[in-house]
Amino acid sequence: MTKSDIKGFSNRLKSMLKVDARRMFKSPLVYIMFGICLLVPVLILVMTSFMGTTTTVDPATGAEQTMEGFKNVWQIIGSVGNGGMAMDLTTMCNINLVFFAVAIFVCIFVSEDFRSGYAKNLFTVRSKRMEYVASKIIICFAASVIMLLLFFVGGMIGGAIAGLPFTMEGFNAGGIVCSMLAKMFVLLIFISIALTFACFSKQKLWLSILLVLGCGMLLFMTIPMMTPLNAGILHVVMCLAGGVLFSIGLAFVSKLILNKTSLV
């Protein structure tokens, strides 16, 4: 007998994880995403520090609009307090961009299974869809955490190049750690939403990206509130609970979609 024991959910999940891990790290996509996550914060910080503060005048109303650049390195990671619903440069162009990158990454990664036809091989030998969904969430979460950390590292490098101060005002190192942890768990929400849309759209990558960006826009504004720089353990726990609940709930929805719809 050449086959190992693939009975039982955990064994099947293990073999599915092996497939996904191999594919993910053989694919150039993941390295492109890693590169983007490392480079984007450097570019943002360096370019905005060169521009400085810009003021524009609305010709119709004569009102002045000031776009302030980054004054502190940590602004690329988050903002202090509840963050509110501010729509300035520092709250829009920070680490939270990773959430969109992750959503798009998940859509491409899942859609590739269907576009390449590999789904035929996968689902012919696997009647249970849950291991597919669970494996995708786990492996995409692992890649997303790396992307988040790379953005963090890129932010630090960019800050150093741009000569921005590393001073912490209103928060401390523990707050940054909690903020990063909270962001990691919020990633689970984005991953599971993207996975559900990707399972629904299958070969239609454009549809899954459209759906996930639309949905992501709605959730994007809540991220600064959930993961401020002065976050505490409560933020982490709440984000963990939210992330886990979302991923379990949406995993069942994705499984249902795969069970009830055609896979080719």
Place this chain on the structure above:
Amino acid sequence: MNAIEIKNLTKNYGQKQALAELDMTVPQGAIYGFIGENGSGKSTTEKLICGLIVPNGGEIKLFGKDYKDQEIRSQIGVLIESPGCYPNISVWDNMKLQAANLGLKNEDEEIRKVLKIVRMEGSASNKFKNCSLGMKQRIGIAFALLGNPKLLILDEPINGLDADGMRIMREVLTDITTNLKCTVLISSHILGELEKIATHYGIIRGGKMIKEMTAEELEKDCPTYVAIKTKDNAKAKLALEKKFKKVSEENEYIRVYDDVKAEDVVNELYSHSILPSEVKTAKISLEEYYINLMDKGGKL
């Protein structure tokens, strides 16, 4: 026990009925040639067996168990339409993924074995997208063979294969059914090739199985005949009809279906001072049988 047993299988795509209460029986160890026109429901049936699409009704059993049974499903090898491989990674890496998917223990050994069978050992490092159509088809067959499946489902596997590829394919399928007791469900429009290997046939039309038979039954339904060609076929036909019971003119030849030797037919023509320009003994091919069946609305 049958390898595949389908009863009243129905599948609709919106308003269009792709399968209408299809019944099908594939015995264990058979090479089942699944024949039908384009759009007759062959691929739909195969996709349903593989669990890739959801049926609207009916029952599918594989080796006596429900087709969703995980243990049974892990023993199916499949090549439907085109091989499901990631284009940007190498053939070897694609094979490694499938080996992991199947939970194989000796991955490298197994992969080497199947690549050798389809004569693709030398191309394992090529990116899948850079392979030719024939190579891709061979890789698809290697994919399907990985892990010694008990049931192979092959949809148009010969398409794109050269003469050598077709020969390899024949040898592989005959070998695995003989030595490994594997059952093969194969659909193809290249009936000449199918005829050389199939032990059973199923003919589908409009989503319904119109005929299922063994190769022996087909043999009986496809008699041997003597075909002759003369300068005046009409005169020759009239002469032969006086002596033989089943005489017909088809494709510029006069065919005598009676159980007679070519010499008897030629002697009969000589006795009427008719000289044949061509004489041959042939057998109705699967293709001809199939065309006749389709022309007669599925009833011979």
